[in-house]
Amino acid sequence: MSASVPGPAAPRTATPRVGVIGADVPRQLVLAAGATPVRIFGSWSQPYSSEAAELLGAVDAVAARILDEVLSGAHDDLAGLVVCNDSAADLRIFYVLRILSERGRVPFPVHLLDAPRDGGAPRDRFVGRQYDRLVAFCESLTGERIDAAGLRLAARRERELGRALTALRARRRARECSGAAALHAYVAAATLPPEHAMAIVDDAASADARDGEPVFVTGSAHPEASVYRVIEAAGLVVVGEDHDTADAAWIGDAVDTGDRDEAVGRLAQRHAARPPLAARSRTRERAAELERRLAETDASGVLALVRELDDGPVWDLPGQRAVAERRGLPIASRARIAPEAALVEAEEVASALAGELAAAGQVTR
C-alpha cells in the first residue's frame, strides 16, 4: 500500500496519528511533521452520554457524539488532538477537553487551531502564527522536525489524494458514483494515510448512481452517509455539496516549497480562499458559492437539511433559496432536525423534492 512512498530515515513502529475535530487543519503541515491527520466525525443518530451533553450545553448533537467518542476511549491511540475553532460547537469541545486533558481524563494533549476565515493581512498573519503553533505541536508529538524534504513529500502525497478526489467529483457529475459512496470515500480521505485513502477514493463508484435525479446538498455537514443513503433511496443522487465533510473538505491542497515559513504563509492564504462554510462565513459568500457549484454540478434541485442547534446554515437559507429560484431549481429544506428524527425527516424532504422533480420532468418531457 505505502510501498511507493519513501519511509523516513529513522526506524519507527507506526506513524503517529493526530486527531482532528473540525475542518480547518492544513493537512500538509501535519503530514510533513511525520503524523497522519485523523478527523473525528461523530454521526447523525448514534446515542450519546448525558455527560457529554452536560459538558457542552445545548449544541449540535454531532458535537456531543464527537466528545463522547473521545471520552469513551475510542481514540486513545491518538498521539494528540487538534480542535478547530470552526464552529461554536467545536470551540466548546476544545474548552471542555483542555480541562479534561489536564486532568488526565484523555491520554493525549489537546491543541486549539484558531483560523478566522475572512482573509486580509491581519487575519492571514494570525492564521500563519496559528500554523506555526500547530507545527510545533505536531513536532512535539512525533519528535520530528519539519524540513524541506518533508514538506515536499507531504505536498506530493496530499496532491495525489487531491487528484483522486477531483476524479471522484467528476465521476459524481457523470453519475458513476453515488453521494453515499462519495461520502464514504471522503471519510477515508480524512482519516487514513493518503496512500491508503487514495485506493478507496479511486474505487468509489456505484452503478445505481444513474437512476436518480441529481441534487445538490447544503445545510449541516454529514458526518457519515446514513442520511445520504436515505436521500438516494428516495430517487435522488447527491452530485455535490457545500459542507465540510465532503466536497468542501480541505483535503488535497498543498503548496510547493521546501521553506517552512513560506509554506505557512501560503497555506494561510489558501485557507482564506477555501469554500465558505456555514458557521464562519457570510450568507452572501455562501449563496455565491452555491451558485457556482450548481452551475458546475448541473444539479436539478437543492436539498438543505439542518440539524437542531446548528443554526449557522439556517440563516443562509433565504439567500440560498433566492439563488435556486433564480436558476429555476426547486429547493427543499428542513431546519431544526432532531437527532432521533434525522432519517425520517430526511426521507420526507427528499421524497417531496423527488416528487417535485418528477412532476417537473413530466411537464417538460
Next chain:
Amino acid sequence: MTTDRLGSAVAATRHQKDWFAQTTERARSGEPIALVNADAPHEILRALDIPYVVTQWWSSIIAAKQAGPAAMERLVARGLPDFSLQYDAMPLGEQDLPAEQRPWGGLPAPDFAIAERSGDVTQKIFEQWGERPGTETFLLSRTGADPVPARWWELVPRDWETAFGTDRLDLLQAELEELVAWLEERTGRRFDTGRLAEIMALGNEQAEWNRRTRDLIATARPTPVMVNDTMPAVMVPQWHRGTQWAVDAARSLYEDVAARVEAGHAVCTGERRRLMWIGRGLWTDLAMYRRFHDEFGAVFVWSMYLAIAADGYPRYGDDPMRALAARFVGFTDQLYVPPWSSDWYVKEALGHGVDGVVHLVADDTPGPGFITEALEAAGIPVLEIRANNSDARSVRAARIPERIAEFLSARVPERS
C-alpha cells in the same frame, strides 16, 4: 426590610429613555448612528462622536414593551429563523414593525452595524443589517480563549499580553485600526488617539467606582442593596462607558450604597444566609430575589453584572488602542470559559462570604459543571438550575423558587 429602589438605579433608567429620544432625534436629522453588540469596542464610536445603540439593551426594551413576538414574526416573513439567538435578532425584526408597534418610536435605520463574530450566528444577523438600505456592516474576528493563565483578574488591567496572548491582541488591534479607517472614510471625520485615551481613562474611572461598590457590598453586613437594583445602576452606565455621565453614575451608585451601609440599612434585617446568583438575571421574576428573606433570612448578595463591571473592564496603558483591544479580545471568556469563569466565581464567592450559590446554568456556555464543581470543592454548596432565563414557561417548569427553598433547608446552614 426595604422596598425603596436605589436613587442611582432610578436615575439611570430615566436617563436611558431621554438619551434614546435624543439619539433618535439626531439620527432623524441626518447624523450617522450605529448599532453595536454589547461586547464590541464602543469606545471607537465614542471617539468619533457616533452615537450607538447596543443590541442587547435595545432587545430588552423591545421585549419589555411586549413587541418581541411581533418583531420575530417579521423575521419569519423574510424567511429568517425566529428561534436562533433571539436577543441579538429581535432589533432586526423591530425595523419592519408598523410605526405604532415600535417601542419608543422605534430605532431609526443605523448607518453602521458592528459586531464581533462570536458564535455561528451573530455575524449572520449583522450581515442582514448590512443588506438593508442605508446600513453597512463591519465584523470583527472573535478568537478562542487560548491561553488561559490563572487569576486573570490580576493580569488583565496591565499584563494583558500574558492574559490573552500577543497574537490575539495583535489581530484585534489591527482590526480596530481597520474599523477606524472604515468609519473615517464613511463619516469624513478624523479619529483622534488623544480622545480615545481620555475615553479609556473615563472607562477605567468608572470601573474603579464599580470596584469600590463591589468591595463594599462584599464586606457589608447586613447586605445594603438588592442585586436586582444594582443591575440597571451598573448596566445603563456601561452603555455610556467613556463619558463623564457614566463615571458620575457609577460614583453615585457607590455613594448610595455607602450611605446605606453608613445608616445600617438592610434589605433583610434577619440576614442569616448569604447567596450568590450565577447566570443571567431572571428577568421574568425579579421578585424572586426577595422571596427567601422571611422564611430563610436568605439574601442574594452577588450577581455578575456589578462584579464583571469591577473586574472585567479596567485596562491601563500608554497605547489606548492596544488597551482597547485588551478590553474586548477576551471579554466574554472572562465570564463564560472555564477555567477562567470557574476560578473567578470561586474568588468572588469567597470574597463575598456566601453560604450558598444558585447557578442558573446557561446552555450557551461550555462546561457549566466545572463552575459548580469548583465552588463545591471550595466548600460552598451549589444548586444547579437548568432553564432559559428569558422564557417564563421554562422558568416555571424548572420550579426555581421551590427548589431554592429545598436547597436552603437541606444544604445551606444558618449563620449564628
